[in-house]
Amino acid sequence: MTPAASHSPWRGQWIWSEDIALTPPGPGLMLGAPDPARFDRRVLFRRSFDLADVPATAPFRITADSRYVLWVNGTEVSRGPVRHGPRGLTYDTGDAAAALRAGRNTVAVLARFYGHATPWWEPSPWTYTLGGGCLVAELQVADDEFIATGADWQCHDGDAWTPQQPRSGLFTQLPEILDARRLDPDWQRPDATAPAHGWAPVRVLAAHVVVGPGGDARPPSEPFGALTPRPLPAPARHDREPVTFRQAQPATAEGESDGLYATLAAAVTAVADAEPRPAGPPLGTEGPPVVLLADFGRVVHGRLRFAADAAEGALISGSLLELPTRAALDSANAFRYTARGHADTFETSDPVGGRYALLVLRGPGPVRLRSLTVREELRPRPDGPYFACSDDALNTIHRVALRTVDLCAHDAYVDCPTREQRAWTGDFVVSQSVDLVTNPDWSLARHHPRLAAQPRQDGLLRMVSAGDFAQDPVPTIPDWSLHWIRSVHHLYRYTGDRDLVAGLLATAEPVLRWFLPFQGPDGLLADVTGWVLIDWSPVQVAGTSAALNALWARGLADFAEMAEWLGDTGRARWARDLIAQVATGFEEFWDAGRGAYRDHRVDGTVREAVSEHTQAAAVCAGLVPKERYPAVRALLLDRAAMFTSSPMSHRGSDTGGPLATAPVSTRDAPDWDTGRLVVGAQPFFRYVVHDALALLGAADRIERLCGDWTALLAEGPTAFRECWEGGSSCHGWSATPGRDLLVHTLGVTPAEPGYTAVRIAPALGTLSWARGALPTPHGLVHVEVNGDRLHVEAPVPVVVDHPDATTTRHRPGTFDTTLRHP
Missing domain, CATH: 1.50.10.10 (Glycosyltransferase)
Structure with a gap:
C-alpha cells in the first residue's frame, strides 16, 4: 500500500456533535457567533469496521479544533495538533498498522473544543459552521479503502467532564473536573458497551462563507486555510516517578461542594510539616481524607497520571506545583476525579508542570494509589553534541541549562512549564540559540520564528x-x-x-x-x-x-x-x-x-x-x-x-504568589x-x-x-x-550558558551562513581545557582545547582565530594545531 501524499485531497469530512459552540446567524449576526455556554466541551467519536487481513501499513491523517486524542482498538496512536495561529491548522500523520487486527476494529477519538483562549490556543474566526469545534481524520486500510470521518461515524457528548472557565486573566488554563462514573473506561475498544443514552449520528460540517463557493465539508476550509503537516517530530516520552512522599490528614474534611482550589489550599497547609519518606505506593486512606505530597526531585512537565483502587464516588483532587505552598496554587492547574469504583485511571488532559504533586484522597471507602507518574512529552534531543571542561561547576551549569530548555521546548519554546506555558515572542531567542548549538534537531528552532511571525495590523508582533x-x-x-x-x-x-x-x-x-x-x-x-x-x-x-x-x-x-x-x-x-x-x-x-x-x-x-x-x-x-x-x-x-x-x-x-503586589x-x-x-x-x-x-x-x-x-x-x-x-522555577530565557560556553568559550560559530565553513576562536579564560561537539547541517564539529593545543574534527573548512589576532585556514577533516598567543 502506498500512503496517500500529505498534499493529496482529503477524504475525511469535518464532523462534530450537534452541540457545536456557535449560535446560528440572526439579526446583526451574519455568521452567527461563538456560544460561551458550549465552551470547553469534549466529544467522543467512534467508527467500527472489519478487516479480513491486517495491512502492512495503515497511514492516517488527523486534526481537530482544538485538541484530539486518537486510539485504534484502545491503543493511543496520536494526539495533537501542535500550537498554531488562528488561521492556520496543522495535521498529524502516522502509521496505525501495529494497532489493527483481523476482524472487528474501532477507531476512536476524544476531541475537545476549548472556546476560551488558553496560553497555547487562540480561537479561530468563525464561519457559519466552523470555528466552534470540529474533527477531520482518515485512515487508509487498503490501496483504495479509507476509514474517513463522515456521516457514518457516531459521537457522544463527553458529559463526564464538567466544562470549566479560566480562573484569571493571567492564568487561563482550564481546571479539569472528571466524573469517571459517566465514562466507560473501554469506550475506545471494539467491544465497548454503549453509553446509557447511546451513541448519536455525527453532524457533518459543510463549510460556508458569506460570498463565493461553499458547502464542501472537506479541507481546505475557512477559517483554517490549507491544512499543513505537523512541522515538528513526535515528542520523546519519559515516565518520571516521585522520589519521596509526605502524608497527612487535612484539618477539615472538605466535601465535593467545596471549591477545588480551597480544598487544595487547605491540603498543602496540612502536609507542610509532614516528614518525607521514600516513595513506594500503594498509598492512601482507609477512612478519613488523606493528603499526599509527592516530590519528583526535579521540575517535570507532562501529563500527571495515576491508577487507584477506590470505591465508587471517591474523590481524588490534585495539582502539580512548583513549590508546596498555597501561593504556588495561584499559577497551577488543578483537577478533581470522581472514581467509578473499577478501572480507575486518570491522566490530565493538558500538560502540567512542577516538582510536587499534591493529592487529596477521600472516600467513601478506601482510596489507594497504585501508581503515580508524570509522563513527560518533550521535543527530542538526539545524542551527539556535548560540552565538558575543567570546571565541574560549569559542566553542571551547562547540563542544567539544557534541561531547562528541554522543559520549555514543546510545540513552541515556552517561557516556563510550571506556570503560563506561553510562547512569548522575545523570551524564546535564548532557547532557540541554545538548541542551535546543542541539538541536532533544528525543527523547533526553525519553526518557532515562523509561528511568531503573525503580526498585528500595524506590523508589530504580538506579545506571544x-x-x-x-x-x-x-x-x-x-x-x-x-x-x-x-x-x-x-x-x-x-x-x-x-x-x-x-x-x-x-x-x-x-x-x-x-x-x-x-x-x-x-x-x-x-x-x-x-x-x-x-x-x-x-x-x-x-x-x-x-x-x-x-x-x-x-x-x-x-x-x-x-x-x-x-x-x-x-x-x-x-x-x-x-x-x-x-x-x-x-x-x-x-x-x-x-x-x-x-x-x-x-x-x-x-x-x-x-x-x-x-x-x-x-x-x-x-x-x-x-x-x-x-x-x-x-x-x-x-x-x-x-x-x-x-x-x-x-x-x-x-x-506572595504571581498574582500578588503591583x-x-x-x-x-x-x-x-x-x-x-x-x-x-x-x-x-x-x-x-x-x-x-x-x-x-x-x-x-x-x-x-x-x-x-x-x-x-x-x-x-x-x-x-x-x-x-x-x-x-524553570524559565528557558535563563539558559544562555548552554549557548555561551560553546559559542564564546570554546569559540565555535559559523564562519559563513549555513556553516559552509566553521570559525573556531577559543577563549578559555581560567579553564585549563574544554571540549565539545556542535551540530551543523553537514554533521558534528568536534573541538578540543587543552592548553595551547587545538584538536578539530570538522566536515567543512575551518577558520581558526588565534589569541594573537592572527588567522589560519584548514581543510575539512581532522587536524591538530598550536594556538598562537601574543
Missing part, C-alpha cells in the same frame, strides 16, 4: 505566539519584536536557508518600520507606546530609552546583513541609513566622565541612571566607537558595581547611587551582555560570568529559575 495574549486588546512588548529579528538572524547564520530567511524578512521589515513614527529629528525613538520591558531589571525607559534605541539599531543591522546576503541592496542601504541616524543621536547619552552611556532622556534632559543593558545593546548594534571600547568593557566587567533587582523578587510562588510593568525611579552603581541584567539579557563582551575582546571572561548561574543552582539544582531572585 498562538495563545491568549496574542489577541486584541492585549498590548505588546515592542522590544520583543526586535529580539525576534535576532532569532531570524540566528537562522540566517546557522541554517543558511535563503527561502526561510527571505520569507521571514517580509515580516521583519514592517516590524522595523513600526518604530519610524516615534523617530525624532535627532534620529532617536522617543515615547514608544506599549510595554517597553527590556528586562526585569529596573532599566529606566521613560521618554527616550537608550536601550530600546540600541535594540532597534541592532535589529536594523541584522536586517541589513540578511537583506544584503539575499541580494537586496536597496533595503540593506535603507536600514544602514537609519542606523547612522540613531548613531548620531545616541551620542547624547555618552557621559565621558562616567565612561558610560546613560539610560534615558526625559523632557530634554539625560538622566543619571546607567545599566549594562544599554552598554551591551549599543555594542551589539555597532553604536560604540572603537576608542570607547576600553571604557565600556571595564564597566561591563566591574561586577562589584552591578546590582540586580527585579519586581519578581517580590512575587513568584516562593513569596503590576510587574511598574518601574520606580532610581533610589540607588546612580553615580557609582550600574543596573545589572537578569539572566535573560545576559545573552546580549555576553555577545557584547565578545565583540569588545573579552570573550575570555565569559566562562567566569557563566559562573554566576551557580547562585541559581542553590535553590533549583535541576532547572534555572526566571530571575536571580524570584520568578518561575
